[in-house]
Amino acid sequence: MKTFDYSTLNNLVITPEMTTKISQIGELRGQLAQLAPREAAVLDRLLEVAKIQSTDASNRIEGIFTSDTRLRQLVQHRIQPHDRSEEEISGYRDVLDLIHDQYAYMPIRATTILALHKKLFAFTASTWGGQFKDRDNQIVTVFEDGTTETRFTPAPAIATPQLMTDLCQGYEHALMEAKMPAVLLAGAFVFDFVSIHPFRDGNGRMSRLLTLLVLYRSGFEVGKYISIESLIEQTKTDYYRVLKESSDGWMANANTYTPFLNYFLSILLQSYRDLVARVRPATTKTSAVALIQTALEEALKPLSKRELMGLIPTYSEVTIARELNALLNEKKIVKVGQGRSTKYRLV
CATH class of the missing domain: 1.10.10.10 (Winged helix-like DNA-binding domain superfamily/Winged helix DNA-binding domain)
Structure with missing residues (x-):
């Protein structure tokens, strides 16, 4: 049975490259802590832009989109959705807003994830929102030319509820132990969530929303002002590649988290670099x-x-x-x- 050894992450060796990225992220967080109090207006504008970019990018990755005008109006709660795509966009918007505003009250538990998934599909006629999958599924990569590739076969539906409970408990326990850097635990949690693929639909969007949530709860608030979803969309090829590389041997607890975590750190580092670059010019x-x-x-x-x-x-x-x-x-x-x-x- 799959287990989640978050104390060692399958005996993960933190490479010099990963160490450098973690150090640079820490330095940029420190710079932002000094800049942020003076640049509230700039951060407010970035927040509004990031909401639109995140909602757009995360849904577009799944082939869900609407016009720019209607997207902006939906994110700003100025119109009601008029088709299935806009219903799913509206659900993402609401979960994103909820995480931004209430993350401190959202413990990483299976019940929390189920509640967020239910809200993700609240505008649709779907009956599976807030419920774990009731049938086995596969993780399929869809390429730009329309071809597909089965990347990974997740855990069976019957094992999913227990796996989700074990995942959340393993993650929270490791956070309290503090033997492993919190940012690596966050990346590993997101990877394992995707590997379980616990829902019939919405797994990709939920993984990106949970990325924001676990980062928030670990003190990394960059996703509030920079769209991490957009950076993932821009690097989709690399994203799918590292998912595949880190998946080998997953069910037997023999996989390596290194490819995915290295990618995850790169995305987070780029987010902080972008944020510092956008805030700093305001001083002149x-x-x-x-x-x-x-x-x-x-x-x-x-x-x-x-x-x-x-x-x-x-x-x-x-x-x-x-x-x-x-x-x-x-x-x-x-x-x-x-x-x-x-x-x-x-x-």
């Missing part, structure tokens, strides 16, 4: 035009208005839109694409 006032041009120069690719808003939290959406139009009129930038996929690049 630079024009919106200059920041837009700099962002486009450094990106080395076209950027959407939403992406620019996330990179330039010192200015409002209205200001960024106005300056984009000015740069277009001055023929300093051009549009790439139309409608939902409109982006901008330097001439």
